[in-house]
Amino acid sequence: MLRACVIDFGKGWERHVPLVEFSNNNSYHARPEIIHETTKKIVQIRQGLQAARDRQRSYANIRRKPLEFQVGDSVMLKVSPHKVAQKLELPKELSNVYSTFHISNLKKCVSKESLVIPMKELRLDDKLNFVEEPVEIMDREVKQLKQSRIPIIKVRWNSKRGLEFTWEREDQIHAKYPHLFSNISLASN
Template structure:
């Protein structure tokens, strides 16, 4: 047995017929429902989530290199979501985030070393 769904125009490229073996029981929670007009989908029908702000910054120490990483807050429809990302990759994709950062909000490596602290544990 199969079900054919009537999908909104925005997601019309999704195949609309599902075999019953692919369906699973779902107990709906009304607080988790997202209106279609609020969803942003790319051409492959993935959710588009944008970074909102940089929350923190660290240096990841590897054996022979140091990699700057940042904690990013995303505008996820699934609730607040934070991830650690490579600073250079986020800066390349979303340079506008770094114009928001003030020098007082994130400590530089020089500030920490002048105070005599460890950069990873200020």
């Protein structure tokens, strides 16, 4: 009965355990000890589920730390377009940025070195994402999948964080940045 309950009700099956218990206790059984054993198993399942919930709650509470900021503290901001809650006083260079953010997007900045990059050095798109351009193709390979071969290239980017390399699909980079391929023949040709 429990197996059928899990299959029928899917993810919310534990909410329906009382129905299984009721059905089992009100069914005709050849042996009364079956009722007792089934009820005992249902009680054990409930206790196990409650113990699991309690464990998860305690793990979450251990890692949960209250966020406290003082006026003048530096914070790191993770931009997310759908969450709003905390208003910040931003520098004049960021006057075109909406100054209200969800508190979970703020993290205390504990770096000793200055992470400030002058706004004139940044390239941002209309959604305020950093625009980083590829500088050159460093290497190329062909990724072998079960039924296809995909040419990939190692690209060096002009990142403000220092040297940054990523492996990208050759056809996608060629479509966006054809100038990188002026001296190179495509591996897919």
